[in-house]
Amino acid sequence: MTSSPAGTPQKISAGFDGIDVDALRRTVHVSFDTTVGQLKDLVRLPGIAWPSFDPAPLDRSADAVAELVRAAGIEDVRILRCNKEDGTPGGPAVVARRAAAEGKPTILLYAHHDVQPTGDLALWETEPFSAVERDGRLYGRGAADDKAGIMAHIAAYAAVTEVLADELGLGVTFFFEGEEEAGSPTFRTFLETHRELLRADVIVVADSSNWKVGIPALTTSLRGLVDGTIEVQVLEHAVHSGMFGGAVLDAPTLLSRLIATLHDDDGNVAVKGLVSRDDVSVDLTEAEYRADASVLDGVRLAGSGTIASRLWTKPALSIIGFDAPAVDVASNTLLPRARAKFSMRLAPGQDPADAMEAVRNHVESNAPFGAKVVFTPGESGNSFLTDTGSTAAGMAMWALGEAWGVPAVEMGIGGSIPFIADLTEVYPDVQILVTGVEDPDSRAHSANESLHLEDFRNAVVAEALLLARLNREGLA
Incomplete structure (x- = not known):
């Protein structure tokens, strides 16, 4: 279900038998300060996978992520890497797996722990790797892209294991890449080398954005x-x-x-x-785009058709x-x-x-x-289009709406995540969901990158609900 962002969102409440929404929400809220503290610790690690940077902080970042996954209750945790074409080692990926019970599906939760370089330090209002909390946002390189994605996965899993206990039979695999910001040079080799270890029925790629603060979105297309x-x-x-x-x-x-x-x-x-094409279901106003993109007064916008189509489908x-x-x-x-x-x-x-x-x-x-x-x-x-009629997509839209309390939006993203094409080629039957924790003012890759903490909390709740429902209903 989509909603018009121009309208006033309405509270929704659509529970399902056997899913204790309140218990999952409460569990996420009780541990949220700890989750944010763990995220701050990750942000302080300047792990950059570009060849011109010292690889030691990136290795420390992988070690820290691996410890967080172990603390969440998964014992099978590995740090793996493959060599690039020139023979040099790729970035360290953290892979952890909890096997599925008989008849239960497996979900793979992807994010990346490497980050972009800081760029011009003079443009930052805080130290890039100091993780500063201000006015409901957390500032720092990687706070949104994509260490918050990692923590959303880990915190959601921890909440589900606590609430469901022995009822949890869902298979869960964490795949936290260590070279995405460097172009994922060994991603395809990594998939083929560890094809069975990473095999899943559903993949959640937490590396995108929501429509705006307070309105969640499932990313259904990428250029x-x-x-x-x-x-x-x-x-x-x-x-x-x-x-x-x-x-x-x-x-x-x-x-x-x-x-x-x-x-x-x-x-x-x-x-x-x-x-x-010009066939988007929701649109931005010119004022919204100008504000989000920081367009100077007097500069005429380019292109024709809806603004959203110019960003997503053209x-x-x-x-x-x-x-x-x-x-x-x-x-x-x-x-x-x-x-x-x-x-x-x-x-x-x-x-x-x-x-x-x-x-x-x-x-x-x-x-x-x-x-x-x-x-x-x-x-x-390659570009990417979600099968919005899939079982997993329907569950994700429900979970996002339930967590935020407003209907979720199906939106495109003007950016590209080329490795998703590799996932669809290696696992042609998998259902892929692209979610995220960012908003239009997160400024990923730019100075003063930040994360809206309340939306981050909602993202954790949404993923916990998705895991719980997938555990109960499967993909039948």
């Missing part, structure tokens, strides 16, 4: 991704801009002209052959890097070549290989002034 570089070559070498300027345009100017062809006058992606192309001399060291020369990196989000249903070829065809056929264009494809990732 795919392709990226690459576009280089324009004009001269064999740089020449004096006074002696030769006027009869030939420099490479940065021609690259800028080429980049300008990637969008039409309204800001829609102008690359032919891309999937694009392509979006950005230039995220540009090679040119810095202004402070620029000389009076005509530059012979310039290069830009593009990143394009793909609508659900778009084949990444087709999208990459579409961009190649576009830039090569729009070479300005006959300049040489060199297109180099980069990474790609």
Whole structure:
């Protein structure tokens, strides 16, 4: 069931025989201060999986997560890793498993314990790894993305084991990755190496967002991704801009002209052959989007159709890097070549290989002034669509609504989680749910990342309810 975010949410109460909702809620609430304290301890560990960072804090992060899982009552806890293609070790993943009783399904609970680098420290209002609580939010790198996802899984499991005791026959596997923010370079190898250990009937990926503070959401679609570089070559070498300027345009100017062809006058992606739809069930107002994205006054929004479709079900192309001399060291020369990196989000249903070829065809056929264009494809990732009619999705929508007290929203996310495609390929029959603890102001990957603590509490309750119902009813 969906609700219009513009309307006033109504309290709902839909219990099920045999599920003590009040007991689960009460158990989560009683232990919540402890849960937040454990989350703060995790936030203080600067585990970054990028090769340029010291791996020791990442190893300590894995050890700390493993201890929390053991404390929740699971004995079979392992720290595992696979090697990258170059032979260097991947990030440490924590895997723990409680076997299912006869006839009961198994649910795999995924999150990641590695985090993004801090970026410019001058932009932070608190120390990134100090876990500061202020005005109902917890600030710190990884507080929302995604150490709160880990704690939501662990705290929900602890509540269910306490309330259900011997009645709990559900199989539960924790899979806490240690290299997601570095692009999950060993994820597919890890799945194939540990295929049976990670096999499950339902997978919950707690690495997304809710609609807004106070309104939960199940993420039902994610955009795919392709990226690459576009280089324009004009001269064999740089020449004096006074002696030769006027009869030939420099490479940065021609690259800028080429980049300008990637969008039409309204800001829609102008690359032919891309999937694009405008069929979302809920929408953002322009004011909401401007506030969430911190758009400056006077800047006109780009694209056409609903704002939500522009974010979820249409392509979006950005230039995220540009090679040119810095202004402070620029000389009076005509530059012979310039290069830009593009990143394009793909609508659900778009084949990444087709999208990459579409961009190649576009830039090569729009070479300005006959300049040489060199297109180099980069990474790609598939989109994702949830089967909203699945048993697990129905249970999740009920659990979210029950925990928050308002109907949950089915929403898309403009971002990408490429490894979900690996999960669906390795486990084609699994039911995948994408949930999360973030909200539009969590600022994941940015300075001043934060977590709304009341929504976090509700997320724990929701997952406990999902586990309890799945334990009782199974997937029949």
